[in-house]
Amino acid sequence: MGHVVIDVMLKPEILDPQGQAVGGALPRLGFEQFTDVRQGKRFVLTVDGDVTDAHLAAARDAAEKLLSNPVIEDVVSVRAAGADEDPDQ
Amino acid sequence: MGHVVIDVMLKPEILDPQGQAVGGALPRLGFEQFTDVRQGKRFVLTVDGDVTDAHLAAARDAAEKLLSNPVIEDVVSVRAAGADEDPDQ
Amino acid sequence: MKVGVVTFPGSLDDRDALRAVRAVGAEPVSLWHGDADLKGVDAVILPGGFSYGDYLRCGAIARFAPVMDALVPAAQGGLPVLGICNGFQVLCESHLLPGALIRNDHRKFNCVDQRLVVENASTAWTSDFEAGQEITIVLKNGEGGYVADEATLDRLEGEGQVVFRYAASNPNGSYRDIAGVTNERGNVVGLMPHPEHCIEDGYGPSLDGLPFFTSVLRQAVSA
Amino acid sequence: MTQQLNRPAVDTVEHAATTPDVDQPWAELGLKADEYANIREIVGRRPTSAELAMYSVMWSEHCSYKSSKVHFKLWGENTTDEMREKLLVGIGENAGVVDIGEGWAVTFKAESHNHPSYVEPYQGAATGVGGIVRDIMSMGARPIAVMDPLRFGNLHHPDTQRVLPGVVAGVGGYGNCLGLPNIGGEVVFDDCYQGNPLVNALCVGAMRTSDIHLAKASGVGNKVVLFGAKTGGDGIGGVSVLASETFDEGGPTKRPAVQVGDPFAEKVLIECCLDLYKAGVVDGIQDLGGAGLSCATSELASNGDGGMQIELDRVPLRDASLRPEEILMSESQERMMAVVHPERLEEFLAITDRWDVEATVLGEVTDGDRLVITWHGDVIVDVPPRSVAHEGPTYQRPLERPAYLDALQENGTRTLAKPSTGDALRADLLTLLASPNLCDKSWVTDQYDRYVMGNTALAMPDDAGVVRVDEETGRGVAVSTDCNGRFAKLDPYAGAQLALAESYRNVATSGATPLAVTDCLNFGSPEDPGVMWQFREAIRGIAEGCKTLGIPVTGGNVSFYNQTGDVAIHPTPVIGVLGVMDDVARRTPSGWRTPGQVIYLLGTTRDELDGGEWANVVHGHLGGHPPVVDLAAEQLLGEILVNASRDGLVDAAHDLSDGGLAIALAEATLRHGVGARVWLDDVAARDGIDVFTTLFSESTARAIVAVPRSEEVRFTDMCTARGQVHARIGVVDDQTDGLDVQGQFTVSLEELRRAHQDTLPAVFGR
Ligand SMILES: Nc1ncnc2c1ncn2[C@@H]1O[C@H](COP(=O)(O)OP(=O)(O)O)[C@@H](O)[C@H]1O
């Protein structure tokens, strides 16, 4: 079994209330070094067998059509999961 | 400015309604090749200057304490963003 | 008897909880998230709402409010604490209660008059119920799916820590139909439905919320 | 320092005065040549780009009401002194305010967010709710409830699958997080809304009469404070043409096409504002909505008695690359502007601090009569504020009754095939009950919190939403919103009055005395004379109708350009009526539950099927004349219903509207699952119509009520004494499974339920 990882983030110019809330909480917990936080989504898609180029192409297509809202989000990356990222480990 | 990327996923044994919904919608759009979908969170933390080991250690700490709930989630990775991932591009 | 109700930024049902406390003749006390002081109250309610917008995970940020630094040890020491909806989520995030709450399985916010079975009528907040009693309480949330690992669920069932279960139908995919749980000692109770919306004739579907508040009153009187 | 160097030159007043011939993009900004010329005349030179930005947005249709304003005199002309008595604040302010007695005032208003919700349904709807809530807050009131009249295209069109779930989630996501109960609204489907869904939002607020706040900046030396969220590049698509002109290489960074709402920020802002009001530290206040700072500064200054001086570079930014023109026009959400006495400033800031709300002093009220805005010391705006806020252009657009109307009205329902057997009537009832407009809406309304605040006495699916305002006495208000766009298409004057009548009736049915009206007028392009005629007819209908009913219009909203190509939506004047009740615990619910109670039909039924749901659903037909409006009959019915509630004469009441008596009976049965036996032959004979017409006609001024036997004589005596037409048509009966329409058909509760409840889940899932 292989896995495709798709990362989706809000476009930089779009307000990110979620990231802001996290960014506001971090200093209260003593983390002062982070000047900004943005929160996005990560999808892991499972395929039978190894991840092929066809899988990646389909995933890219799905990312644009379904997994992201092009009005406010960008698909940041679509890639095969590294061995160390296997979610079934 | 540097960026730390933190990935958080629901533990495999925890129900993932959002992932399931995506998984259900994909075949309707003609994507039959994905056997399972899980949805997680991706955080991008900004730091002044380059990402140092100290930043990464702090981010790991924040990931465990605030950004994930160990009862239901795993911190999948904490790493410096690659140059190609710069969210301010 | 004094019952405190904590207001976090984004709390919504704090005034309703204060009203419920008043309705049973106890003295309501407002507690502020930023105060590290419980003002000598005899019990605390963490109300419903969307603390900090519930943006990260419900209750995740509220858990770190200064007032929680005082509340957590007090609860561990036996202070009666009731977490309603967002309050339940805060208690889980604070590890005062086991498990966690995730997005409803149908992925929508859901506001319904929900039937429940009282499974445990011996906690600080449920002693005025009968075990096995069916009640109707307002349920309204987007992230009310109760989850925990199998071992925890078995333990909760075995120790009688499941306090409420959804009757008729499961509205959100909660494991084992669990609507509310308690800690081992029975002083900390959390549930997703909203008893504070069921205390006045003409406002809400029932009066089944009142026993929550009379229970804790009786507990204080007998203590 | 580096920032200083990188800052491109701005277009200052000084520069503008010496460069009169600079080519300005006024057309791209939506201004007409004569409007631009007018601006030049007002400022006595060419405007700076910041001034041009302000004028262009404030003189837009949306902000200036330039096409509709000339018709607004109809409001005033039709408002009598008696109607004005209860009106504490009338049309013109952020929202109207009415006196509901015992020292309480209520403010309510509806607004549209149609286009943004089509582009991005979730955020469009969410920010629509956010905007109307801030309007209510700016009157000094605590928001206490919201409602959402919604209209979509065909239920089965694929795009409806995109738009509806997003809109509903957005309304819920924002309103629920604010802690405002959603107590009603509408969900209507019609092909005419396919490319132009209507997302209207209404908010109700309450306050003590002594606490009303107005949007004005007076008192020289008073501080102007911006507080709430940081300013980003939201909603400034248009004005970027200006910014790009002054930009060096690279151009401006991308500007978001949609606004994203942050309901948590707004919730905190509400509580913060209420604390500020309580402390008495606010002299004037204005919400930031459309046109952002351009609107807030010019309106505050123009409503005050002096001028205003603003240092724009002090505005806290989310995006440091924003240009002054963009900052002036940004529509970033969750912001407010207050005018504060200098001696109270410290107290003000302590309160905003406590709520973690960012507050910045931008400037102060001056003794001149100019609005002066600087950018790092350079004057970039120097204008008379009234010319921006209130003296925009107005147009007397041509109007003409559409040519198609005669043929449309000619084509009534008389010739349509009608059911004549009991079985056929039964089949039509089930078809209607399952139809998109009449089916159960809980798939939508269950996504809204109707209980938060603990004051909700009635909400969906009852006829009106009812909330308590005063916890001591139970005094409260009832609100309903209604509009049947098909009626308005057939006859906009009558259609608007029918919307008013239905909303009035819904409020009275709940037991409240109707008191005031708000509207949200959704129409096609004002440049189409046919649309403009519809608009004028609708306003006339509402204004004259309100005069007859004796309840004033307190405010409203106009949304034009709801059309695809040159096809406009049905004229859709959504009407909200607000009523008052001494003790809302005595409200009348819409479903019966006590066996043995007697069912009365109040009012007369005529053969009025044109434009109704039966013709729409069964025949896909639209034509003829809408039902006759009889406002005197509505008033009488209202009095009967209100008295019956006050004196405990009825246990349930449900008004008759879409789908007629058939649907009302089915809904009242379904509400608590208690059946009823009904006989209609006598009442049909009395009204000179057949049973089919009795069941499906949409004649107005009608309701059904369930009367306890012990009160029957008192109830019928009251009707007789007042001349209210009434007929005993049935009995509540738990031995009857569902509805038994005697001599015609029976239909079980399960069949009713399945027909009613399966429609939306079948399309949108569980
Ligand atoms: N979008 C909505 N939001 C909230 N409530 C709604 C919405 N749509 C319909 N409702 C509620 O559902 C019920 C039935 O709606 P409707 O049939 O339009 O009422 P009526 O015919 O009495 O005006 C009413 O209580 C109404 O307020």
Ligand SMILES: [Mg+2]
């Ligand atoms: Mg009605």
